[in-house]
Amino acid sequence: HSLRRRQRQMCIRDRYTSDTEGYRRLRVDSGQTGFFEGREFRTFFEINIATGASVYIRFVSPIDFILFEQSLTLDSGSIRFTALTGATPAGTFSNTLPVLGKNRMASRKLPYYVPQVTITSGGTATGGVVVELFRVVAANATAQKQTVLGAASTERGLPAGTYFLRLENIGNSAATGAYSLIWEERP
Numbered sequence: 453h454s455l456r457r458r459q460r461q462m463c464i465r466d467r468y469t470s471d472t473e474g475y476r477r478l479r480v481d482s483g484q485t486g487f488f489e490g491r492e493f494r495t496f497f498e499i500n501i502a503t504g505a506s507v508y509i510r511f512v513s514p515i516d517f518i519l520f521e522q523s524l525t526l527d528s529g530s531i532r533f534t535a536l537t538g539a540t541p542a543g544t545f546s547n548t549l550p551v552l553g554k555n556r557m558a559s560r561k562l563p564y565y566v567p568q569v570t571i572t573s574g575g576t577a578t579g580g581v582v583v584e585l586f587r588v589v590a591a592n593a594t595a596q597k598q599t600v601l602g603a604a605s606t607e608r609g610l611p612a613g614t615y616f617l618r619l620e621n622i623g624n625s626a627a628t629g630a631y632s633l634i635w636e637e638r639p
Contacts, residue, residue: 472561486636490565492520492554496632497573501531501621508576509617510545513569513637519608521634524619526590529627533587536616539580545572554634568637577616589623609638 486492501507524533549571621627 474559486518486638487555488560490553490555490560491639492634492636493551493567493569494554494632494634495549495551495571496630497549498630499531499619499628501529501619501627503621503624503626506576506618506620507573508545509549509571509573509619509631510541510575510577511569511571511615511617511633513610513612513615515568515612516638517569517610517612518636518638519610519633520636522584522632524586524588524629524631526588526627526629528590528629529621529625530589530623531587531627531629532618532620532622533585533631534582534618534620535584536577536580536618537583537613539577539616541575541577541614541616543575545575547574548572565637565639568639569635571633577618580616583615587622588629590627590629 497507497509499507524531551567551569551571553567617631619627619631
């Protein structure tokens with residue numbers, strides 16, 4: 453009887469994502485576990501980029517992660533967004549972007565998970581391989597002004613590494629808006 457009981461308990465454990473009561477979920481959605489265990493994060497960056505200029509953001513992850521969403525909202529101007537791997541950095545990436553937990557409830561799993569990703573801006577990068585590209589253009593005529601959104605929101609598993617995100621003003625006026633990013637760390 454004890455062998456059957458152990459087999460039944462193992463079968464039940466295999467159906468759940470965690471052994472911790474209150475945090476385990478049925479194995480149907482990998483994102484839910486990361487949210488409830490406090491491993492999902494977000495950041496944002498307000499932009500004001502002069503004509504012909506670019507801003508670079510460096511995203512460094514020492515572990516694999518799932519990119520859930522990135523969005524670029526413009527209320528003026530035109531931006532070409534590219535994500536690069538294998539690029540060579542230059543200058544100083546000294547402006548730290550916030551890394552905020554998507555689940556900041558006190559009831560999340562203890563001990564609280566500490567994010568491993570660091571995100572900075574301020575330098576530049578050259579070369580590398582383009583692994584993401586999209587463009588966002590806001591209508592700039594007075595009668596047509598509106599905020600526009602460009603986003604990539606398909607879930608992607610990505611390896612540990614350094615990623616450079618380039619926001620390049622391709623218009624003939626300043627580009628203003630905000631860039632945001634959501635990911636889950638996979639220790």
